[in-house]
Amino acid sequence: MEKQKITISDNLGQALAGAIAECAPDRIFVLADETTARLCLPLAASCPGVNEAGLITIKATDSNKNIDSLQHVWAELGRMGATRHSMLINIGGGMVTDLGGFAASTFKRGISYVNVPTTLLAMVDASVGGKTGINFNGLKNEVGVFNNASRVILDTDFLGTMDTENMLSGYAEMLKHGLISSERMWAELLAFDVEHPDLGQLRRMVADSVAVKERIVLEDPTERSLRKALNLGHTAGHAFESFALAHRPVLHGYAVAYGLVCELYLSVVKTGFPADKMRQTVAFINEHYGKMNITCDDYATLFELMTHDKKNVAGTINFTLLGGIGDIRINQTATRDEIFEALDFYREGN
Numbered sequence: 001m002e003k004q005k006i007t008i009s010d011n012l013g014q015a016l017a018g019a020i021a022e023c024a025p026d027r028i029f030v031l032a033d034e035t036t037a038r039l040c041l042p043l044a045a046s047c048p049g050v051n052e053a054g055l056i057t058i059k060a061t062d063s064n065k066n067i068d069s070l071q072h073v074w075a076e077l078g079r080m081g082a083t084r085h086s087m088l089i090n091i092g093g094g095m096v097t098d099l100g101g102f103a104a105s106t107f108k109r110g111i112s113y114v115n116v117p118t119t120l121l122a123m124v125d126a127s128v129g130g131k132t133g134i135n136f137n138g139l140k141n142e143v144g145v146f147n148n149a150s151r152v153i154l155d156t157d158f159l160g161t162m163d164t165e166n167m168l169s170g171y172a173e174m175l176k177h178g179l180i181s182s183e184r185m186w187a188e189l190l191a192f193d194v195e196h197p198d199l200g201q202l203r204r205m206v207a208d209s210v211a212v213k214e215r216i217v218l219e220d221p222t223e224r225s226l227r228k229a230l231n232l233g234h235t236a237g238h239a240f241e242s243f244a245l246a247h248r249p250v251l252h253g254y255a256v257a258y259g260l261v262c263e264l265y266l267s268v269v270k271t272g273f274p275a276d277k278m279r280q281t282v283a284f285i286n287e288h289y290g291k292m293n294i295t296c297d298d299y300a301t302l303f304e305l306m307t308h309d310k311k312n313v314a315g316t317i318n319f320t321l322l323g324g325i326g327d328i329r330i331n332q333t334a335t336r337d338e339i340f341e342a343l344d345f346y347r348e349g350n
């Protein structure tokens with residue numbers, strides 16, 4: 001997989017010009033969702049090539065990370081004359097970088113693409129590491145490929161228009177990065193005033209967080225082992241997110257936060273994670289993310305959704321758990337009863 005270059009930039013136009021010059025495409029196309037086309041594209045307009053680029057827009061939010069939006073991107077690239085030597089620049093959050101990365105990786109068997117993440121979640125997680133794809137058949141990221149952007153350009157100026165809920169959504173992935181890294185990082189994340197953020201400190205925390213993911217995906221690009229650490233909270237989290245899609249959608253980071261409650265509980269029960277640190281983390285999550293309204297009648301559906309997780313082998317549900325902060329335990333299994341117990345804990349045990 002192509003090695004990707006991550007640039008943390010305070011001059012977006014210059015960084016984008018460098019990325020374009022590096023690939024020397026015959027044509028440039030830009031993908032945005034309806035919100036990022038309105039709020040974010042103007043910040044990139046100063047870059048030569050972007051103004052003249054063929055613009056493709058899709059509807060916003062995760063419910064549109066689907067085959068209809070994907071087909072629209074393919075059709076627009078074809079209609080506007082894109083060739084295998086063209087470039088797609090994704091300007092948006094994780095929905096845009098996932099779907100746009102997949103569209104670029106499959107159009108004419110693959111064109112180069114650049115990610116310009118515009119949400120906190122996409123900056124610290126989604127835009128890096130080459131996991132691309134769409135939701136399909138009611139399941140999260142059911143179809144996609146591993147293929148890196150040739151360049152990722154982080155400019156935290158985009159955060160100025162982010163709402164609190166979406167900031168919290170991205171912050172959940174930063175909390176995950178802290179849990180798989182160090183007590184220092186975890187403690188700073190629990191202490192930070194995420195609802196009234198000091199943007200200077202947040203910029204440094206973003207750099208720390210994306211560096212966690214960058215190191216892991218460099219070592220294990222296609223999730224054979226270590227990269228499963230980045231999936232902490234996601235076996236249960238994706239089940240919550242897919243379940244919610246059919247009821248009242250929740251943001252990805254909120255679903256991951258709920259999944260962390262379940263998987264930290266399992267970590268205490270099965271891999272010796274310290275109960276006091278679990279409770280501190282769960283208290284933070286309860287305070288900032290609330291809870292999804294599920295009943296024990298929903299457990300069988302949530303369990304069935306977990307059986308589709310891409311880490312699973314031969315029908316056995318696979319979790320990434322922790323033996324302690326930074327002590328990653330991949331390929332952990334749990335019985336149906338243990339998973340139901342974790343859902344009980346999520347609902348009423350904390």
Ligand SMILES: NC(=O)c1ccc[n+]([C@@H]2O[C@H](COP(=O)([O-])OP(=O)(O)OC[C@H]3O[C@@H](n4cnc5c(N)ncnc54)[C@H](O)[C@@H]3O)[C@@H](O)[C@H]2O)c1
Nearest residue numbers: 035060061093094095118119121125126131158161162252
């Ligand atoms: N590929 C990966 O490694 C990876 C990692 C984590 C999450 N993801 C995926 O990323 C998606 C979630 O990403 P997300 O949270 O960025 O969601 P998103 O892309 O849907 O963006 C959230 C909302 O914010 C709006 N928005 C984007 N930038 C904005 C800005 N600067 N100002 C104001 N509004 C803005 C969007 O229009 C959208 O309505 C999920 O599909 C998840 O599965 C992928």
Ligand SMILES: O=C(O)C(=O)C[C@@H](O)[C@H](O)[C@H](O)COP(=O)(O)O
Nearest residue numbers: 125129131140141227230231234310
């Ligand atoms: O990059 C990874 O690897 C991750 O697991 C990052 C996750 O935060 C992200 O939500 C990813 O899309 C989940 O991957 P999936 O393979 O479970 O769909």
Ligand SMILES: [Zn+2]
Nearest residue numbers: 173234252256
């Ligand atoms: Zn995630």
